Amino acid sequence: VQLVESGGGxxxxxxxxxxxxxxxxxxxxxxxxxxxxxxxxxxxxxxxxISRTGGNTDYAGSxxxxxxxxxxxxxxxxxxxxxxxxxxDTAVYYCAARxxxxxxxxxxxxxxxxxxxxxxxxxS
Numbered sequence: 502v503q504l505v506e507s508g509g510g511x512x513x514x515x516x517x518x519x520x521x522x523x524x525x526x527x528x529x530x531x532x533x534x535x536x537x538x539x540x541x542x543x544x545x546x547x548x549x550x551i552s553r554t555g556g557n558t559d560y561a562g563s564x565x566x567x568x569x570x571x572x573x574x575x576x577x578x579x580x581x582x583x584x585x586x587x588x589x590d591t592a593v594y595y596c597a598a599r600x601x602x603x604x605x606x607x608x609x610x611x612x613x614x615x616x617x618x619x620x621x622x623x624x625s
Contacts, residue, residue, distance in 0.1 A: 502526040502614040504596050509619030512586055516623070520581040522596030522616060529577040530554075533604035535612055536570060536581045538592035538621075545595070545609050549581060552604035559605045564590075588625040593618040 508520040524532065535550040549570035550559045558570050569582040579596055597612035606612070 502532070502598055504598060504614055504616035506594065506596050506616045506619040509594060509621045511622045511624065514586060514588055514623055514625045516586050517582070517584045518586065518621060520583070520594055520596075520619060520621075522579040522581075524577045524579070524598060527598075527600070529572075530574045532598040532600055532614075533606070534570070534572060534579040535597045535599065535606070536579075536594060537597060537609065538590075538594045539618075540589075540592040543592075547607040547609075548594070550605045550607065551579065557605060559607065561607075583621070586621075586623045588623050590621060591623050592621060594621050 503525045505523045536548040537545050538548050539545040547561050551570045551572050555572045567585045572579045595618045596616045598614040599612045
C-alpha cells in the first residue's frame with residue numbers, strides 16, 4: 502500500500518487546512534485510516550481515525566471539535582479538515598492505514614502502512 506499526503510503548508514493561527522491522503526495498492530475500503538502528527542523533539546501522536554465505511558471516527562482530545570476526519574472510498578482518499586488551528590498544531594502530519602480489526606486504534610504500532618508526511622506550520 503502506498504500512501505501519499507498533500508495539503509500541508511503555512512497558515513496563521515485560527516486558519517484552516519485540509520490534508521488529503523491518497524492510497525493505492527490495496528482495496529481502500531478494506532483499510533481503516535488514521536492521522537498522526539510529530540512535532541520536533543516529540544513522539545509521534547495520534548490525531549484521528551476513521552473506520553472502513555467512514556461510519557465511525559475517533560479523535561485525540563486536543564483536536565476534538567476542531568478537526569474532522571473523513572474518507573471517500575470511491576476516490577481512495579482520506580481527509581483531515583483542520584479548523585481553528587493553533588501554534589501547537591505545528592507538526593509533520595502522517596496518514597496511516599490498518600488492515601486488521603478493530604478499525605479504530607490510536608497506537609503507532611497498530612498501523613501497517615504510513616505515508617511520507619506533510620508539514621503543517623501554524624504561525625501565531
